[in-house]
Amino acid sequence: MPELPEVETTVRGLRTVLEGQELTEVTPRRPDLRRAIPPDLRQRLTGATVIGLRRRAKYGLIDTDRGDTLIFHLGMSGRWRIDPGEIGRHDHLLLKTGAGHVLALNDPRRFGSLDLVDSDEIAAFASFMALGPEPLGPEFKASYLADALNGRLAPIKALLLDQRVVAGLGNIYVCEALNLAKIHPGTAGGKIARTKLGTLVKAIRAVLGAAIEAGGSTLRDYARPDGELGYFSKQWRVYGREGEHCPCGGTVNRRADGGRSTFFCPKCQR
């Protein structure tokens, strides 16, 4: 998935073609993704004007002048295509703008979601209720993390993937941030020294910031809305690099945690 940087990049890309535009045609092409798509989505969005786009965690928000907000999640394989030549079987929602652009939400695995909520009640949206702070926001600092991790014996990797602790990190950037901060992924969250938590906060910010700057990373099927691929993957320190050298000179190891691959360097991460 698209983790936070990819969603941020997507939102920025969509903003250039959607902001201020009327949605002249809205076409859901199937009734569900991971869960049902609101049945009245077409009716509520057709003719509305997009007044802004935002991101919360890994969700993209499209606000309209009718007081509705379309909330999308890209799951593992979702992406928006701008002016796709042909509509394929995985293009599940089509939006046409007053300027004549076509946007297609493409998601082969359909782990993504589409919701339409009252713009004034975003905070009450079920998926947002338990979300932790934005990792790039002012709330996310060593003191917050110390409180959130206090007494927790779970591995720091699992805790950082928990969207209730901090919202927006996924498997790639957790691996990257822990390597940058030189923390072993299996370390109990509550046992990390306060100064180390400060280092971790900075590492998370640095990794996410660099990825956004690079335009989002790419794995198999991620693409920017304009079709260009991101290139942050070239900068990955450990993710997907089993057997290669860590910047410290050690060798990148891979192990499974809860069914997901963890990449880390046993030499500098402890």
Add this chain to the structure above:
DNA sequence: CCGACAACCTGACGGC
């Protein structure tokens, strides 16, 4: 509260 696991779904890739 915790960890492990399964489920959701399709496509890409490596091995034979």
Add this chain to the structure above:
DNA sequence: TGCCGTCAGGTTGTCG
């Protein structure tokens, strides 16, 4: 060339 097993960025729920 083709078949088969494995793996993939997430979220949600169950079970022990």
